[in-house]
Amino acid sequence: MELADRAVGFILSVISISIFTYYTFWVIILPFVDTDHFIHKYFLPREFAILIPIFAGVTLLSLLCIFIGIVMLKSKKKKA
Structure with a gap:
């Protein structure tokens, strides 16, 4: 079981580092690259750089x- 936990942790770390690197490049470095450069076709429009984190934050909250x-309702039922 410990090996499976390590594998899942490694995969989650790789995914989070990849997302962080992609987003950082998209938001910080890409505005300084010419708009006709081929690298722009791998990224969404800049508006999404704000909309995606806002949507994710609202969803998480x-x-x-x-x-x-739900936890509060269940704890209320147990007391009654």
Whole structure:
């Protein structure tokens, strides 16, 4: 089981580092590259650089609030 946990941890680390590198390049370095350069076809438009994190944050916050609400309702039922 420990090997499986290490494999999952490694995969999650590689995915998060890849996303961080892609986003950092997209937001910080790409604006300084000419717009007719071929590298631009591998990235979404710049508007999405703001919209995607906002959507992810709102979704995460909503799921967290729903989870806390469900836990509070279940703990109320156990006391009654």
